[in-house]
């Protein structure tokens with residue numbers, strides 16, 4: 001039986017993954033090795049019991065006792081903390097879902113690559129912070145990284161059966177989020193609840209707000225570069241409000257291969273779970289006559305500067321991706337805490353990148369997991385300081 005683990009099992013991607021595994025036979029069809037979560041201990045314990053996992057791990061030490069209590073008598077081991085997460089990731093598995101949110105997903109995902117199996121990668125932060133390390137680790141152990149982000153799964157599927165050299169560009173689509181048509185003055189006053197109200201996708205809080213600011217798309221542009229080795233100039237973004245076409249790949253003969261599907265992550269997760277086969281999935285079938293029209297237009301980078309920042313990050317290379325992600329996460333924390341406004345996030349990220357770049361902190365250093373994590377800390381501190389200054393002014 002295939003041995004599978006889910007990191008971030010209690011999140012939006014993780015719950016869908018656990019449900020697909022349960023629908024595909026659960027503990028009768030898979031050896032479920034490790035499930036991880038954060039503070040949602042009740043859900044984690046419930047999933048671990050249902051899937052008969054070997055071990056359930058919460059990321060937070062203070063959640064260990066409640067997790068132990070919830071698992072009492074189940075035969076599932078309980079553990080907590082970052083060392084326990086790494087130990088769980090080190091348990092041999094053929095297929096691992098990486099769906100922790102944020103840079104916290106990097107180390108467990110990297111550790112799981114050492115099994116030489118499949119890493120289903122939802123945690124785009126890993127590729128943005130440490131794409132070259134992830135690819136090198138996968139190559140060293142003969143592991144496969146399968147994208148779970150819907151756009152990257154779409155690119156992966158469009159490239160399947162093609163010669164990579166024949167692909168000359170990729171187009172990632174973006175719904176434009178809830179603020180697609182908002183004027184700049186209104187953006188400045190946007191609330192957390194408004195930013196979370198994504199028109200098409202139901203996702204975790206952080207990625208929903210990143211979608212509203214287009215930081216999510218900016219991350220995806222960098223992720224596409226790292227996963228598929230396209231140059232920055234070959235990666236385009238189109239606003240597509242219906243979220244039906246997830247990505248397109250353009251080939252040397254002028255042909256464009258588009259991937260279409262309903263906005264439902266169970267397609268991309270299920271594709272990664274069944275790859276290289278396809279299995280029936282519980283997703284709606286598109287009725288194109290009912291949809292009737294598909295709209296596309298260029299993004300407005302004046303209102304949404306994140307895409308421009310991503311291009312600078314790709315040009316800089318090295319540790320710029322780690323700084324970009326950490327600054328973005330830290331700016332989002334400040335927005336969630338009510339410290340800064342929605343429209344302050346991009347300028348804060350830019351100020352941080354400019355400062356670290358000018359200090360020479362992002363170039364020259366050896367590119368290792370340690371230097372990535374050190375850059376992550378430095379960028380968070382720099383962004384927090386800038387946020388405090390902004391708040392006082």
Ligand code: NDP
Nearest residue numbers: 008010011012013037038039040059100101122123203204
């Ligand atoms: P959620 O916020 O819904 O879930 C995040 C998961 O990570 C939960 O299991 C959470 O635990 C756990 N977690 C939170 N903080 C930590 C921490 N410090 N250390 C370890 N685990 C932690 O996120 P999503 O499922 O929306 O997203 C997960 C990843 O997938 C992100 O990288 C996102 O960008 C990516 N992604 C998500 C998509 C979506 O549709 N949701 C689409 C494409 C990519 P708990 O909830 O128990 O506290």
